[in-house]
Amino acid sequence: MKARFAKKREKRRANLEAAKCFADEIITLNSAHSRVVLSDVCSSSSIIDWDSLPRGLDPCAEDHTKLTKPGRGIRKRQQIESIVSHVLHVLENKTLLAGDMENGIETIVDFGAGTGHVGLILAWILGAKARIFCVDMVEKCKMGRKRLDAVNDELGAMLALNQNLGEQHQLLENVSFFDGGIECFELPEMTLGVSLHSCGHLTDLSLRFCLEHKAAFCFVPCCYGQLQHATTSLYTCDQASNMAKFADFDVVQSKKVKERTHGDMGDDSEAICPFVRNISMANPAFLNAKRCMIGIDLRRLRYHLDDIEDKFSLEYSLHVSSLHPLCCSPKNNVVMGWR
Template sequence: MNGTETMKDPESPKILEEDCIFLIGKKKENVVDVTADSLVALFTLECCRNPALNVVLVEREDNSATESGDNKSDNEVWFPVNVKTLSFPLFCIDEDKCPDMIKSCLLPAVLTSSKPWCVAGLCASLRFMLRKTVEVFPGHFCQKFLGFRGGCLQACAEVSVWTKFCEIESIRALKDFSNIYCKNSKTLVFPKDILRFEHHLQHPPILHNALKRKQYLIKKNVADKVQQQELCAKKLSELPELDHEFAEGLDMTLADIMLFGSFHILLTVLKKHVILNDVCPLVVRWYGLISCNEYVKNALPVLGKLITMNSFCDTDMNTLEVIIPVVPSESLYKSDPERYKPRWRSYTHQHDIERVLKLLDEAGVNPEYDSHPSDDLNISWSSYPLAFSPQAGQMPAKRLERKCQQLENIISAVRQVARDGDIIVDFCAGGGHVGIVLAYCLPNCKILFVENSEASLIRAYERIECLGIHNVHFFQSNLDYFQGYFNVGVCLHACGVATDLVLQKCINQKAAFVCCPCCYGGVQTNHILEYPRSQLFCSLSLSVEDYLILGHAADQTHDESNPKTKQGQKCMQLIDTDRLALAQSFGYSTKLILMEPRTCSPKNHLLIGIQKD
């Protein structure tokens, strides 16, 4: 079925009674103008044929995209798609008529019909689409695109170099290239991300089942049975390295389709100006391999309208100078040891820690703890249903008592700042330990679970169902993709940068926060955050490396008998003082307190903040 269908009344049509993926764009006769994310999503949907969910285009009133590709009326780049190239119907809806959960997310996003569950982000939405299609059409070919054990692009972009490349950087490369190329500049810098992908393909793939794959290839390619047995008996490290055929190794996955959606346009234009085989031969080989795939060939017309745009055809090939930048020769896997230099691999040399602590001490940064906001920290766990307790969330018995104590601290602090009718977000909700207790104890509040892991959210949902709780909504989403309104933000042991992402979300919404940080050594500057966080710490000429030393030392909190613990606690105080100083600069009244008893966790800090009246 080709073409678009305009959804005039989004409340009544059956379209919203089924699972829907929402994309950004605007319909103009037989053409839709879409964002780069939506373009890649449409191409992927077309590759998979018959996607088992409805595709809804969200039209923005201020969207006046033009075919030039460089309209910036809302700081976005727009790409045309001929609707007739789509094999599925495309429904349109005004942004203000979108369901509330979709309004709370950056798009692309999926809204399920069977429960209050939203999946946000390009990778997560497309993964959901693949799984749903296989569920509805068992044996569907797109099952293989999910990769080994369904793990393709499962990790979130904040922690995965690879997901960040596929979901953010390759998309940004397409937008940046379109912006620059369409201005008819005399010079053009060859996209760095294509060269990064070239280096990635030069490195051996990192596979969970590498030994089995090598043994399979030996049996396939070695005719002599004795030689087969000898080779198959060898250890993994004794066998030759595998070569990248596809983006993630030996099999075509969702990552290949997404990258092809961006790189097809770049390479088609660039080959007019440079000999691609001289610049990125492995990318050219990869591109040729993907181009031959029957599903990709069938979906190529989705990208065809853009290639024929005047802005991409008019540039004078003879006058454009292409500059080839230098990029590090490393793979795009975080676990690749070549990504790390030896001098960066240890931050816990005692002389370095003492130097940073001395710098802060001489600057007069000597934080102290505030008193706990509640005298009543006891919850009568036995008086509640089993699903209420973390015992129902697959919590090991030896950790159960301490987890209950942590929850008592969090819940008591939230009760001090929350009011009836508030929307409370449990960030990094996991299996729902915090959010379930909040939802049960605060029935007049709405609790939103935000968590990247589908498996964890499913466990939380099952417990909610057992308790018959109806004031909970689920967002399977990276922190960055949740954009909804809320009054109180909560997180328990949000690792590394996650705590700072939560605090930034709360500051942006002027919401109260109750946060318990974890994994201080995991803080690192990324595409969203920079460190140090506050102007106070930035004014001390504290380098990023100094800050990482402080963070890694803060993780040396073992037990009271360990000589490093006191120092580690001090470093925790300093990192969290920086975090709270940032909040104070935005008008917050803050507290840094210790959970009680202190032994409930080595990471026993609570950061509490309320906007001043």
């Protein structure tokens, strides 16, 4: 019995080492060609005054969201703040490169939008400068519309009491929810696609959608481990499949560390981020997962961009950054591109 488990542990260590080496090869190759910039472009993310927002926009508002476990709402705030900072960075650079858009209105699609955590905040911040389309499954969109109605009811009550409120306190009439998968969604034109924690292959589908619409993008991928079961040539080779497996931090963590972490955190050991205390570049286990995440994202960018650029002669400025603080989520890569 002990010998069998020893063989399993040895095989796991060998697979992890192979995944790290493959990721390092991809990162080194990228550095040699300077194709994708690896840098933290938005290390400061405190741009949202949550106290001034309608409660329906705040993930810490228990009456409007399901993020009721201790610490989860705060981490969702941090995730939203950071991805919004990155989105604004992309919009600024895209506009500088491409000039003003027609009518000056951004068309932004939030893929895998859930109940609209990111889309509604962008609608609030950008106001009349943007139209936001939130795309997800039927049940999520129902919850999102209910949340949007609650926000507009609150804003309506505020406006009834004070007609002199600023432009940002106007009703959110620039948001639409679309029921269904990305393959059913149609839009004649768009300027930017965004997604916070798009699971597995959804990041690839969203990236492809943006490239085919010649749009900018800002994605935080999630569920890298799902990619080891994908059927596209990008992930079917053993090296890529192995790297996808070890890009999931919960796979890289040892069993003893998992048990100790769960025991320390008690009731806060939620499924979405059970190892939050260990998410640090000083932790070798997280560093290994981070390298594999970067390897996967560099590879998917090169795969999709090479194909699209050959067809449409497009050139993108590409960046891989990180959510801040890192501990807001173990899946903290930010993949960005603009023309």
